Amino acid sequence: MATITDPQADRTEAAPLRFLKAVPMVVYTLVGLLVFWELAVRLGDVPSFILPTPTAIAMEFYDYGHRLFPNAMVTLFEVLLGFTLAVLIGVPLAVSIVYSKFMAKGVYPLIVASQTIPKVAIAPLLLTWFGYGMTPKIVIVILLAFFPIVINSVMGLKSAPDEMLHLARSMGASSWQTFWKFRLPQALPSIFAGLKLATALSVIGAVVAEFIGADKGLGYLIVIAGANFDVTRQFAAIICIALIGMSFFLVLERVERFAIPWRDKSDGHD
Template sequence: MAMASATEPQQDGARALAPVLKVLNGVPLAVWTLIGLLLFWEAYVRLANVPAFILPAPSAIAQEFRAYGHRLFPNALVTMFEVVFGFTCAVLIGVPLAVAIVYSKFIQKGVYPLIVASQTIPKVAIAPLLLTWFGYGMTPKIVIVILLSFFPIVINSVMGLRSASDEMIHLARSMGASAWQTFWKFRLPHALPSIFAGLKLATALSVIGAIVAEFIGADKGLGYLILIAGSNFDVARQFAAIICIALIGMCFFFTLEMVERFAIPWRNKSDVSSEA
């Protein structure tokens, strides 16, 4: 009886810890890695007495979020609008242009080489010209985002649309499918994985384009805050703005990944079957 009574508290403790252990096991490994890096960063800054104007501790950056959040959030919305609107315009330009390249010999030979050649021009060199033409408003920022992000969309869309085998196209035509039905039912579904690969690459480039545009000339946005904080040697504020930029990029990327799962359900089923 004594042994049974001694094991009962242990069993009760194990039952109480079970939900906590279940939650901890569900945390991704990347989160634990990030926590470990932040703890190492905090310990190194404190033990080595690193000056705050060189490398602030994560706790100092968190304090900056609390103290300066009223400025970070509105400027983050400005940058997010530039990214989302510019990316949307790049998609509306890039995907139809890729379709035109695949279906038109004239555009393929006359326009496609010029698109490829245009990527050798640094967009930072074009930015001052855009400011001269469009001023310091929202327009030049969106144009730079479009110029940076539409190229991977075009290239990957062209590759995906061309990846449909000749046998598949001949089969569609032999079944009486029209040109539109062949595109909509055969070429486009087969090209979607490649198109989404280009879109996900363009998400990162669109964020970079917005920040580069704000570096060149802006009076609001996260890039503008980074420049102002740098001139005041406020490195903690710079880190806070950089973290906001990273969060925007991650949210944008994972949102697009969710759209991809919805748009290509058959790919998800094939992945599950291959893992099984």
């Protein structure tokens, strides 16, 4: 005797499976790590002042969120402003290095050499010059972020094949048209690689600057919590920093996909 199957029931049964497949693999990995962390700390009876549990850190967000959120906004503002200024300085500087022999031979080597100076070493000088306000933090973010932007932009702008540039000129393209239609599209992948690297360095720069001298920001909270041996609060601030960095990176990836739509097609991505 033939059995009658209900298509609606099959779809209902398959819905949880489809949901599980739609969840990115990294989510399962993260949940697994958190569960392992929780169990290891509880079963190992590890003191909270050495390693708090994820649930304790989550409760810290609930109890101390009124302080974490405003200070996270301060750090986020420093990162965004410093990164934006680094882009506005770095990209035009890279263009001038590619098009000017003086900039390429007289300034570019100095930019490279300047990166051998640890930014932490000059941070006290910036505090002396600019005080403990926002300015020294922004300057440190710019100093850390603009170098990968310059380097990758220069490499990208120089990557355009000579044959392509000669063809553009032979067809009567002006210098501006050659740059806009040939050099820049060819350089965009390298430029965005530098920008994405600069996002991480911007966050690092802002937090390090707050470590050295600040009265607000996530770096400041970490220093104060460390002085009070409040490791749970330090972890909460660190997670906020990680969320800022990851969110910033993901936003930039979206911008990259919008600016370079042909790259996803060439890579076979949807």
